[in-house]
Amino acid sequence: MVKVGLLGCGTVGSGVVKLLEQNRDIIAQRAGEEIVLHKVLDRDVEKCRRLGIASAKIAADVEEILKDEEIDIVVELIGGVEPACSYVLEAISQGKHVVSANKDLIAVKGREILEAAEANRVDFYYEASVGGGIPVIYPLKQSLAANRIKEVIGILNGTTNYMLTKMSREGLNYEQVLKEAQELGYAEADPTSDVEGLDAARKIAILSSIAFNSRITLDDVYVEGITRITPTDIKYAAELGYVIKLLAIAKEDEEGQVEVRVNPAFIPADHPLAGVNDVFNAVFVKGDAVGDVMHYGRGAGQMPTASAVVGDIIEIVRNMRSGCNSRLGCTCYTEKKVLKIEDTKSRFYIRMSVVDRPGVLAGIAGIFGNNNVSIAAVVQKEGGEMAELILITHEVKEKDLRKSLQEIKELPTVKDIGNVIRLEGIDKE
Amino acid sequence: MVKVGLLGCGTVGSGVVKLLEQNRDIIAQRAGEEIVLHKVLDRDVEKCRRLGIASAKIAADVEEILKDEEIDIVVELIGGVEPACSYVLEAISQGKHVVSANKDLIAVKGREILEAAEANRVDFYYEASVGGGIPVIYPLKQSLAANRIKEVIGILNGTTNYMLTKMSREGLNYEQVLKEAQELGYAEADPTSDVEGLDAARKIAILSSIAFNSRITLDDVYVEGITRITPTDIKYAAELGYVIKLLAIAKEDEEGQVEVRVNPAFIPADHPLAGVNDVFNAVFVKGDAVGDVMHYGRGAGQMPTASAVVGDIIEIVRNMRSGCNSRLGCTCYTEKKVLKIEDTKSRFYIRMSVVDRPGVLAGIAGIFGNNNVSIAAVVQKEGGEMAELILITHEVKEKDLRKSLQEIKELPTVKDIGNVIRLEGIDKE
Numbered sequence: 001m002v003k004v005g006l007l008g009c010g011t012v013g014s015g016v017v018k019l020l021e022q023n024r025d026i027i028a029q030r031a032g033e034e035i036v037l038h039k040v041l042d043r044d045v046e047k048c049r050r051l052g053i054a055s056a057k058i059a060a061d062v063e064e065i066l067k068d069e070e071i072d073i074v075v076e077l078i079g080g081v082e083p084a085c086s087y088v089l090e091a092i093s094q095g096k097h098v099v100s101a102n103k104d105l106i107a108v109k110g111r112e113i114l115e116a117a118e119a120n121r122v123d124f125y126y127e128a129s130v131g132g133g134i135p136v137i138y139p140l141k142q143s144l145a146a147n148r149i150k151e152v153i154g155i156l157n158g159t160t161n162y163m164l165t166k167m168s169r170e171g172l173n174y175e176q177v178l179k180e181a182q183e184l185g186y187a188e189a190d191p192t193s194d195v196e197g198l199d200a201a202r203k204i205a206i207l208s209s210i211a212f213n214s215r216i217t218l219d220d221v222y223v224e225g226i227t228r229i230t231p232t233d234i235k236y237a238a239e240l241g242y243v244i245k246l247l248a249i250a251k252e253d254e255e256g257q258v259e260v261r262v263n264p265a266f267i268p269a270d271h272p273l274a275g276v277n278d279v280f281n282a283v284f285v286k287g288d289a290v291g292d293v294m295h296y297g298r299g300a301g302q303m304p305t306a307s308a309v310v311g312d313i314i315e316i317v318r319n320m321r322s323g324c325n326s327r328l329g330c331t332c333y334t335e336k337k338v339l340k341i342e343d344t345k346s347r348f349y350i351r352m353s354v355v356d357r358p359g360v361l362a363g364i365a366g367i368f369g370n371n372n373v374s375i376a377a378v379v380q381k382e383g384g385e386m387a388e389l390i391l392i393t394h395e396v397k398e399k400d401l402r403k404s405l406q407e408i409k410e411l412p413t414v415k416d417i418g419n420v421i422r423l424e425g426i427d428k429e
Numbered sequence: 430m431v432k433v434g435l436l437g438c439g440t441v442g443s444g445v446v447k448l449l450e451q452n453r454d455i456i457a458q459r460a461g462e463e464i465v466l467h468k469v470l471d472r473d474v475e476k477c478r479r480l481g482i483a484s485a486k487i488a489a490d491v492e493e494i495l496k497d498e499e500i501d502i503v504v505e506l507i508g509g510v511e512p513a514c515s516y517v518l519e520a521i522s523q524g525k526h527v528v529s530a531n532k533d534l535i536a537v538k539g540r541e542i543l544e545a546a547e548a549n550r551v552d553f554y555y556e557a558s559v560g561g562g563i564p565v566i567y568p569l570k571q572s573l574a575a576n577r578i579k580e581v582i583g584i585l586n587g588t589t590n591y592m593l594t595k596m597s598r599e600g601l602n603y604e605q606v607l608k609e610a611q612e613l614g615y616a617e618a619d620p621t622s623d624v625e626g627l628d629a630a631r632k633i634a635i636l637s638s639i640a641f642n643s644r645i646t647l648d649d650v651y652v653e654g655i656t657r658i659t660p661t662d663i664k665y666a667a668e669l670g671y672v673i674k675l676l677a678i679a680k681e682d683e684e685g686q687v688e689v690r691v692n693p694a695f696i697p698a699d700h701p702l703a704g705v706n707d708v709f710n711a712v713f714v715k716g717d718a719v720g721d722v723m724h725y726g727r728g729a730g731q732m733p734t735a736s737a738v739v740g741d742i743i744e745i746v747r748n749m750r751s752g753c754n755s756r757l758g759c760t761c762y763t764e765k766k767v768l769k770i771e772d773t774k775s776r777f778y779i780r781m782s783v784v785d786r787p788g789v790l791a792g793i794a795g796i797f798g799n800n801n802v803s804i805a806a807v808v809q810k811e812g813g814e815m816a817e818l819i820l821i822t823h824e825v826k827e828k829d830l831r832k833s834l835q836e837i838k839e840l841p842t843v844k845d846i847g848n849v850i851r852l853e854g855i856d857k858e
Contacts, residue, residue: 146739293726310575324753
């Protein structure tokens with residue numbers, strides 16, 4: 001019998017308690033041994049009681065779990081970097097295996113924790129930290145391990161995906177859908193972490209570390225959120241055959257340099273990620289052998305996330321039974337250079353308001369030309385005295401684009417640069 | 430250094446040779462040890478030479494590989510049940526680990542092989558047998574292990590998916606798209622295994638065995654192919670908001686009885702599987718905790734399949750290094766009852782030609798009613814003297830539907846029952 005100690009019994013923690021109970025029989029069969037909840041720590045003792053947890057199992061403090069020699073596996077569902085990090089490291093030093101769903105922690109302290117686990121010959125598993133219940137981390141580490149991973153593109157935040165889907169379908173603006181998402185409980189009162197892309201940034205830091213075998217931390221990720229996306233951009237995207245998604249992107253170039261960023265992007269309407277709507281998440285992986293694969297499902301929620309946590313527990317028990325914990329170890333073998341955003345290359349959509357007069361486009365095109373920005377398509381929308389100009393560039397250096405836009409902004413014929421959005425998921429020109 | 434012996438150096442085998450060479454560095458890093466091809470067996474010795482395999486590595490017969498004590502892992506890519514089965518069992522009895530992409534073998538002899546592997550404490554891995562390079566088998570065994578799997582629905586055959594996609598997009602008929610698929614090399618000269626659903630049947634036998642922890646063999650799978658699908662059915666499907674796909678379906682009901690079948694089916698146009706087009710494959714899994722997850726990618730082809738094979742080799746090497754081979758073992762713990770097709774329940778689309786005259790529908794509806802077949806929707810298409818009647822049923826027992834149709838066929842007002850196709854992927858009524 002394997003005994004689990006649970007730190008944090010909020011939404012996901014309660015799901016873990018329920019799932020261990022509800023599927024006790026098949027979990028035992030598949031793990032090869034019965035798995036029981038031994039102790040739970042949560043500030044809200046009443047909630048633990050309501051979940052049917054016996055008083056004897058409710059810990060008074062964290063040490064009661066970390067120091068309990070009967071506990072084999074600690075499940076950390078507290079969230080945040082501290083004190084979670086200290087608890088996890090102490091559990092590891094006590095020879096306990098750890099399962100965590102804590103993206104904040106892993107995106108910042110992943111390497112340290114994985115190395116500590118390896119040194120102590122214990123497992124640290126974290127499938128639930130990215131994409132809720134969708135299997136993404138272990139497929140990358142295992143079934144896809146023969147590939148040089150070229151690209152990982154994820155829709156990793158359900159809140160913003162719900163909002164963008166709603167904006168696309170109903171033509172609503174950002175403020176309207178945010179309000180609705182908050183009313184439905186999909187967005188928090190302070191939505192910053194979701195809408196500014198920080199949640200997705202943590203997840204792509206975790207995935208890219210595995211994909212590229214190099215530790216990428218949150219600080220390495222360039223981040224733009226969705227707050228500036230307008231119904232107009234969504235409409236033009238549709239007219240041009242694209243949809244707008246908040247994408248978490250990690251790429252490695254031929255020289256082994258990586259770029260990792262989160263930004264709203266145009267993707268072709270027939271790209272597999274374009275059909276990922278509402279609160280669903282997906283991770284699209286391009287490997288040199290496997291080509292394109294995608295994993296899709298619910299990226300959050302009580303039971304999907306609990307599914308990943310308990311899946312990890314089962315794997316750890318199998319390892320315990322075979323005496324091979326830490327068989328996967330820390331997989332950051334290299335230190336790859338992370339490109340600054342200025343040095344990355346992308347294709348861009350640019351929307352600007354210009355005076356509707358001959359020669360205006362020539363002036364703009366001249367500036368782009370002088371800065372090595374090549375234009376692939378131009379659409380001009382009439383609108384009285386002012387016209388709206390939509391440009392799609394070929395692949396350009398971000399630096400060159402920014403310099404062009406700086407100069408274009410100064411043109412007396414250009415009233416306003418409405419938005420600039422990258423294009424993704426298009427095969428190389 | 431781990432040494433691999435390769436049985437069969439056809440398309441996939443050549444891919445494995447290439448991939449082991451091309452990604453030698455990262456494969457060694459991820460496996461923790463260098464992996465080298467030690468010996469290759471193939472009838473076509475010249476082809477082996479053209480791949481750059483040294484003469485000393487080309488085996489004269491199978492025993493030269495199976496008896497070579499230096500070989501740790503045997504990769505079986507011969508295909509077919511025999512002699513592959515004997516070779517695999519001999520390799521296992523010699524204490525060698527085996528990787529196989531052979532769906533024919535596993536769908537028939539899976540249990541025997543897995544039990545032999547467990548008894549000999551060696552690994553038998555087979556990710557490549559289903560869905561090419563898409564990670565499907567190990568996610569089911571590992572990350573999703575905490576779930577009671579309710580349903581697995583796959584698009585598991587690229588040839589038929591290409592053909593149905595083509596029929597949908599271009600209104601072509603079955604014979605036309607088959608010819609085109611053959612010209613492109615997507616379909617074989619004798620397309621039976623693909624178009625009659627046998628290839629998909631083997632794959633769903635493998636997946637359902639894992640999902641339900643019960644050994645399901647090819648004989649347990651009810652199979653219908655796509656040869657009777659017409660442009661008319663595809664057109665009506667679209668009008669009603671569906672697309673037609675060849676689906677491999679496995680479900681477990683509340684009583685623990687399973688149904689496993691391959692048949693063309695209507696699925697709602699907004700179902701994630703509906704967007705899986707051309708030669709792509711996908712596996713859609715419904716778990717009681719995780720909800721819906723889907724894995725998508727190229728289900729066949731040289732390098733995608735080699736990706737899965739080498740991924741398995743890497744996992745086996747990790748197990749060897751940690752001394753925990755056979756940690757997953759045989760996972761068929763139970764013997765679940767497989768329902769006969771007559772006892773399964775589905776919703777159906779029925780297309781029939783009837784005389785266009787008052788009272789005809791009443792007669793048909795009466796027969797359905799008497800047999801407990803409840804009709805959800807009826808569309809009648811005018812066509813001169815004859816009318817085309819399209820019916821969609823609620824969920825009914827297959828047995829009851831068949832009896833009704835038997836009786837309806839006898840009606841003088843019914844000229845012909847054009848087609849009967851199941852509906853899938855619709856949430857329970």
